[in-house]
Amino acid sequence: xxxxxxxxxxxxxxxxxxxxxxxxxxxxxxxxxxxxxxxxxxxxxxxxxxxxxxxxxxxxxxxxxxxxxxxxxxxxxxxxxxxxxxxxxxxxxxxxxxxxxxxxxxxxxxxxxxxxxxxxxxxxxxxxxxxxxxxxxxxxxxxxxxxxxxxxxxxxxxxxxxxxxxxxxxxxxxxxxxxxxxxxxxxxxxxxxxxxxxxxxxxxxxxxxxxxxxxxxxxxxxxxxxxxxxxxxxxxxxxxxxxxxxxxxxxxxxxxxxxxxxxxxxxxxxxxxxxxxxxxxxxxxxxxxxxxxxxxxxxxxxxxxxxxxxxxxxxxxxxxxxxxxxxxxxxxxxxxxxxxxxxxxxxxxxxxxxxxxxxxxxxxxxxxxxxxxxxxxxxxxxxxxxxxxxxxxxxxxxxxxxxxxxxxxxxxxxxxxxxxxxxxxxxxxxxxxxxxxxxxxxxxxxxxxxxxxxxxxxxxxxxxxxxxxxxxxxxxxxxxxxxxx
Amino acid sequence: xxxxxxxxxxxxxxxxxxxxxxxxxxxxxxxxxxxxxxxxxxxxxxxxxxxxxxxxxxxxxxxxxxxxxxxxxxxxxxxxxxxxxxxxxxxxxxxxxxxxxxxxxxxxxxxxxxxxxxxxxxxxxxxxxxxxxxxxxxxxxxxxxxxxxxxxxxxxxxxxxxxxxxxxxxxxxxxxxxxxxxxxxxxxxxxxxxxxxxxxxxxxxxxxxxxxxxxxxxxxxxxxxxxxxxxxxxxxxxxxxxxxxxxxxxxxxxxxxxxxxxxxxxxxxxxxxxxxxxxxxxxxxxxxxxxxxxxxxxxxxxxxxxxxxxxxxxxxxxxxxxxxxxxxxxxxxxxxxxxxxxxxxxxxxxxxxxxxxxxxxxxxxxxxxxxxxxxxxxxxxxxxxxxxxxxxxxxxxxxxxxxxxxxxxxxxxxxxxxxxxxxxxxxxx
Ligand SMILES: Cc1cc2nc3c(=O)[nH]c(=O)nc-3n(C[C@H](O)[C@H](O)[C@H](O)COP(=O)(O)OP(=O)(O)OC[C@H]3O[C@@H](n4cnc5c(N)ncnc54)[C@H](O)[C@@H]3O)c2cc1C
Ligand code: SF4
Ligand code: SF4
Numbered sequence: 001x002x003x004x005x006x007x008x009x010x011x012x013x014x015x016x017x018x019x020x021x022x023x024x025x026x027x028x029x030x031x032x033x034x035x036x037x038x039x040x041x042x043x044x045x046x047x048x049x050x051x052x053x054x055x056x057x058x059x060x061x062x063x064x065x066x067x068x069x070x071x072x073x074x075x076x077x078x079x080x081x082x083x084x085x086x087x088x089x090x091x092x093x094x095x096x097x098x099x100x101x102x103x104x105x106x107x108x109x110x111x112x113x114x115x116x117x118x119x120x121x122x123x124x125x126x127x128x129x130x131x132x133x134x135x136x137x138x139x140x141x142x143x144x145x146x147x148x149x150x151x152x153x154x155x156x157x158x159x160x161x162x163x164x165x166x167x168x169x170x171x172x173x174x175x176x177x178x179x180x181x182x183x184x185x186x187x188x189x190x191x192x193x194x195x196x197x198x199x200x201x202x203x204x205x206x207x208x209x210x211x212x213x214x215x216x217x218x219x220x221x222x223x224x225x226x227x228x229x230x231x232x233x234x235x236x237x238x239x240x241x242x243x244x245x246x247x248x249x250x251x252x253x254x255x256x257x258x259x260x261x262x263x264x265x266x267x268x269x270x271x272x273x274x275x276x277x278x279x280x281x282x283x284x285x286x287x288x289x290x291x292x293x294x295x296x297x298x299x300x301x302x303x304x305x306x307x308x309x310x311x312x313x314x315x316x317x318x319x320x321x322x323x324x325x326x327x328x329x330x331x332x333x334x335x336x337x338x339x340x341x342x343x344x345x346x347x348x349x350x351x352x353x354x355x356x357x358x359x360x361x362x363x364x365x366x367x368x369x370x371x372x373x374x375x376x377x378x379x380x381x382x383x384x385x386x387x388x389x390x391x392x393x394x395x396x397x398x399x400x401x402x403x404x405x406x407x408x409x410x411x412x413x414x415x416x417x418x419x420x421x422x423x424x425x426x427x428x429x430x431x432x433x434x435x436x437x438x439x440x441x442x443x444x445x446x447x448x449x450x451x452x453x454x455x456x457x458x459x460x461x462x463x464x465x466x467x468x469x470x471x472x473x474x475x476x477x478x479x480x481x482x483x484x485x
Numbered sequence: 486x487x488x489x490x491x492x493x494x495x496x497x498x499x500x501x502x503x504x505x506x507x508x509x510x511x512x513x514x515x516x517x518x519x520x521x522x523x524x525x526x527x528x529x530x531x532x533x534x535x536x537x538x539x540x541x542x543x544x545x546x547x548x549x550x551x552x553x554x555x556x557x558x559x560x561x562x563x564x565x566x567x568x569x570x571x572x573x574x575x576x577x578x579x580x581x582x583x584x585x586x587x588x589x590x591x592x593x594x595x596x597x598x599x600x601x602x603x604x605x606x607x608x609x610x611x612x613x614x615x616x617x618x619x620x621x622x623x624x625x626x627x628x629x630x631x632x633x634x635x636x637x638x639x640x641x642x643x644x645x646x647x648x649x650x651x652x653x654x655x656x657x658x659x660x661x662x663x664x665x666x667x668x669x670x671x672x673x674x675x676x677x678x679x680x681x682x683x684x685x686x687x688x689x690x691x692x693x694x695x696x697x698x699x700x701x702x703x704x705x706x707x708x709x710x711x712x713x714x715x716x717x718x719x720x721x722x723x724x725x726x727x728x729x730x731x732x733x734x735x736x737x738x739x740x741x742x743x744x745x746x747x748x749x750x751x752x753x754x755x756x757x758x759x760x761x762x763x764x765x766x767x768x769x770x771x772x773x774x775x776x777x778x779x780x781x782x783x784x785x786x787x788x789x790x791x792x793x794x795x796x797x798x799x800x801x802x803x804x805x806x807x808x809x810x811x812x813x814x815x816x817x818x819x820x821x822x823x824x825x826x827x828x829x830x831x832x833x834x835x836x837x838x839x840x841x842x843x844x845x846x847x848x849x850x851x852x853x854x855x856x857x858x859x860x861x862x863x864x865x866x867x868x869x870x871x872x873x874x875x876x877x878x879x880x881x882x883x884x885x886x887x888x889x890x891x892x893x894x895x896x897x898x899x900x901x902x903x904x905x906x907x908x909x910x911x912x913x914x
Contacts, residue, residue: 032549143514339512
């Protein structure tokens with residue numbers, strides 16, 4: 001099918017009003033060029049938008065949203081497009097409102113430890129800007145060199161160090177939002193505790209379905225006084241998981257606990273990110289602790305003890321920043337290294353209780369075998385957040401189908417083990433069908449009603465989060481009645 | 486507007502090399518480091534978007550439109566994306582193949598491209614023609630024609646003035662010619678440290694062979710001081726980098742072969758290049774010549790750092806910042822430390838950090854002439870970073886970058902030098 005088909009869908013909008021104020025270099029309608037917006041970091045689902053508007057200010061966002069409203073068009077907010085659940089994919093065509101040009105850091109208040117930023121600011125750039133003043137923005141998704149604060153807010157993103165510091169919602173103090181009808185609202189603010197409903201908390205993680213974030217007030221924290229990083233190498237994945245349990249049970253709260261399995265290690269060692277892991281290693285565990293020197297030394301002694309008890313075949317300690325980076329190298333390069341295994345990569349995201357890590361991973365291996373797909377695991381072990389990665393050739397529809405089937409079974413497995421279907425990448429398009437695995441119909445309908453209260457026309461990022469056909473003009477509640485018993 | 490089906494089909498049949506695009510996993514991590522995306526904010530001006538377009542054209546899932554092609558044309562081939570991509574994409578090679586196929590099926594129609602093609606294929610490969618051209622430019626400058634023409638012309642076109650700023654003063658014809666193997670005793674510039682520890686060959690480049698003759702002289706002196714005999718074969722030719730960027734791969738191969746024979750009998754151990762763009766091109770031979778030039782190719786700073794330089798004896802009181810040429814850091818993967826560790830040996834030199842020193846300045850060979858609307862704002866960012874660094878001297882080891890950065894600093898009190906020119910000043914006669 002040509003992409004032109006979707007472009008000339010039902011009604012061609014009247015762009016003249018839009019063109020009267022947006023310069024041509026920030027409006028994209030060419031059918032070839034809009035195609036590059038047909039997916040985000042998850043190229044499993046694709047649909048071209050009819051137009052992309054690159055907004056530079058809140059005022060422009062309001063104008064664009066109002067224009068969409070008049071034209072009866074849905075819109076999809078987009079940050080950097082690194083999302084892994086299809087959140088920024090314009091599945092009903094419509095208009096992409098791209099926010100990467102709204103990238104100013106408006107204000108840094110070092111004394112009161114907060115910053116006010118536009119949504120297109122890149123996660124890393126924010127910490128780069130505040131570091132000279134001795135402060136950092138804590139949430140550190142592995143995509144932090146590219147992803148935007150607006151996208152982080154929408155996905156409630158986490159990262160390796162969120163084990164200790166919490167996820168995005170724990171660091172967002174206030175938001176300005178353009179609602180789907182073009183109204184501007186301000187929620188929260190620099191003060192830590194706000195009277196009334198915590199609307200900011202409600203908004204974080206809504207994946208673009210509540211309108212467009214145009215300003216974010218974030219909390220800043222001083223970097224840890226000291227950091228220690230270790231790498232334990234095992235000849236069994238189970239032992240690595242056991243060490244994770246021992247550490248967490250002991251009361252030590254590391255800043256990061258990351259595991260890579262054998263497939264991942266092999267992919268890493270075969271790539272430019274070669275980190276020097278032994279060939280026969282079945283798993284490596286990366287441990288990082290933050291705090292003051294005295295307590296870190298004490299924790300170090302205990303961590304070494306646990307490594308011995310769990311029969312680690314090797315234990316490495318970073319003595320300086322360079323060695324620390326070397327230990328992280330394999331972990332940071334893992335995703336790219338797996339990308340080289342085949343032409344496409346499907347990054348799954350699920351959560352299981354920490355105590356179940358070992359048995360769930362064994363089952364994941366069985367599922368992979370059954371569907372004949374290659375799964376490599378690299379995950380935030382400290383909070384039981386799994387990332388099984390499936391390498392495949394997306395040009396083969398049959399293989400793609402098997403990948404989707406395996407993915408679904410793995411998520412069902414997470415749920416059956418007492419976990420859930422998403423740790424940090426959101427539901428988006430990818431997992432909307434799986435929502436009933438973890439929520440009852442009533443629960444889903446309550447969420448739908450909430451969404452419709454904010455966005456009665458389903459204009460903002462439609463067909464995301466909720467299973468197909470559950471959101472309709474006549475409201476979630478009525479729809480619920482039609483769901484077969 | 487779409488491109489006729491027949492041309493689209495011809496392109497697809499030929500663009501077999503598109504499988505390289507499959508290395509991209511669409512993660513987006515490269516986007517913030519792409520200078521063109523930084524200017525326009527468009528996905529199609531980012532590495533990920535460009536690869537997606539190339540793949541889409543080849544797989545017939547994306548319509549082949551002039552508007553989308555424009556963004557592939559806008560790639561500077563700075564290769565910053567190669568450095569940051571966790572999946573190891575090879576943008577340089579991909580762009581060369583893509584543009585090559587484009588030239589065969591859908592050649593550009595504008596006068597600029599015709600002019601470029603004429604220059605690349607008929608002037609640049611010949612040292613005699615380059616010398617003649619530079620003579621013309623010299624007299625044009627000398628007799629104030631340049632001032633008059635630019636003065637009048639810029640009343641009609643703002644671009645002319647900006648383009649003129651790029652051109653450095655042209656040395657006198659008599660000072661411009663470096664003696665080569667044909668005209669010096671034994672064809673050698675001998676080591677000044679007694680018996681040479683190595684015999685190295687010097688690569689001159691095309692326009693740079695005459696326009697940057699002073700840098701060649703500094704290079705030779707630095708090599709002689711460090712105990713090397715320097716051989717400069719007369720028959721060498723252009724490196725072909727500009728041809729490759731433009732997709733004129735066949736011509737680039739011919740030039741490479743010319744250089745292979747120029748160095749074949751030279752007996753040199755290493756070939757030294759002082760222009761980052763040429764160095765990258767020579768280090769990456771065409772697949773038909775897997776042995777390349779038959780001996781290692783080294784950037785001058787990379788090489789001097791490897792073999793060590795004698796202790797400098799002159800104090801230089803300057804505040805210097807290093808701007809990394811893309812084709813040195815991203816193309817040849819020579820880290821900033823190679824250059825900085827040489828400069829650190831110069832007494833009196835204060836080295837200050839330069840923010841984004843690994844980011845493109847917008848030169849891109851002749852990109853700044855073909856795409857001034859992109860190159861100018863990219864240069865503006867570079868100038869801002871330079872001014873913030875507080876440096877009074879910028880060093881950068883590539884003629885294109887030298888011209889581009891210099892043009893942005895003409896009305897500032899900041900000098901732009903090749904690192905070897907600065908190093909050379911650190912030694913008494
Ligand atoms: C290599 C790699 C590693 C990753 N690692 C992690 C990780 O460790 N932890 C993690 O949590 N995620 C991770 N991710 C996923 C992804 O980076 C995050 O979800 C990130 O927050 C997305 O940001 P973005 O700017 O790219 O948003 P996009 O992908 O552009 O958008 C994501 C969603 O947010 C919405 N949105 C974007 N901007 C706004 C706005 N201003 N207002 C309202 N809605 C908006 C979009 O509509 C979409 O639904 C990773 C991704 C990759 C490719
Ligand atoms: S970083 Fe590499 S793999 Fe990721 S989008 Fe860019 S080119 Fe593709
Ligand atoms: S080569 Fe440079 S300009 Fe081209 S896509 Fe890569 S980073 Fe961007």
